[in-house]
Amino acid sequence: DVKVTQSSRYLVKRTGEKVFLECVQDMDHENMFWYRQDPGLGLRLIYFSYDVKMKEKGDIPEGYSVSREKKERFSLILESASTNQTSMYLCASSPEYSEDTQYFGPGTRLTVL
Amino acid sequence: AQTVTQSQPEMSVQEAETVTLSCTYDTSENNYYLFWYKQPPSRQMILVIRQEAYKQQNATENRFSVNFQKAAKSFSLKISDSQLGDTAMYFCAFMNTGNQFYFGTGTSLTVIP
Numbered sequence: 220d221v222k223v224t225q226s227s228r229y230l231v232k233r234t235g236e237k238v239f240l241e242c243v244q245d246m247d248h249e250n251m252f253w254y255r256q257d258p259g260l261g262l263r264l265i266y267f268s269y270d271v272k273m274k275e276k277g278d279i280p281e282g283y284s285v286s287r288e289k290k291e292r293f294s295l296i297l298e299s300a301s302t303n304q305t306s307m308y309l310c311a312s313s314p315e316y317s318e319d320t321q322y323f324g325p326g327t328r329l330t331v332l
Numbered sequence: 333a334q335t336v337t338q339s340q341p342e343m344s345v346q347e348a349e350t351v352t353l354s355c356t357y358d359t360s361e362n363n364y365y366l367f368w369y370k371q372p373p374s375r376q377m378i379l380v381i382r383q384e385a386y387k388q389q390n391a392t393e394n395r396f397s398v399n400f401q402k403a404a405k406s407f408s409l410k411i412s413d414s415q416l417g418d419t420a421m422y423f424c425a426f427m428n429t430g431n432q433f434y435f436g437t438g439t440s441l442t443v444i445p
Contacts, residue, residue: 262423315431320379323369326376
């Protein structure tokens with residue numbers, strides 16, 4: 220089975236802090252994605268990556284950056300956390316050029332005080 | 333850009349009954365994929381069912397089936413013999429040939445004992 224893990228299930232940070240959310244997948248997938256999930260808004264794509272050291276902006280990249288130094292790991296960075304970044308963050312991965320689904324991690328619920 | 337619309341924020345169904353969740357989408361592409369995902373409370377998002385746009389036959393997975401109407405750009409999910417474990421948030425998703433996913437805002441389904 221594909222396994223996508225995220226470093227924390229719950230995280231509480233203060234405004235202005237730098238926040239790292241880590242995601243690791245064990246199926247050698249090329250594609251990795253970061254979403255935020257908010258009630259009534261569904262999932263919105265923040266950033267995605269199709270290969271190591273590659274990144275593409277999604278629909279809502281402002282206030283976020285990403286890093287993909289290794290194929291299995293995709294990190295989401297909040298340079299200076301703000302209260303409006305309080306949300307559930309979901310990581311996903313999928314194979315390259317495939318009609319296959321995305322596989323999701325368990326999510327990280329981030330609260331910024 | 334593609335959009336996915338789920339017009340039912342919340343639904344409920346009696347145990348053992350049948351329920352249909354609606355989803356419409358907008359695209360100018362001819363080849364694409366459609367998915368229904370299930371996110372149980374505090375649990376990981378998982379794939380329920382997928383449909384290739386080039387296939388006319390509706391996909392089925394045990395108690396889950398879809399009604400895919402390509403011309404109408406409609407992709408509804410039918411759950412038969414509803415069980416308590418079906419209580420979850422359900423997301424409809426569209427994937428284009430570039431592997432980009434677009435999600436609806438979700439439908440929260442409650443199965444009532």
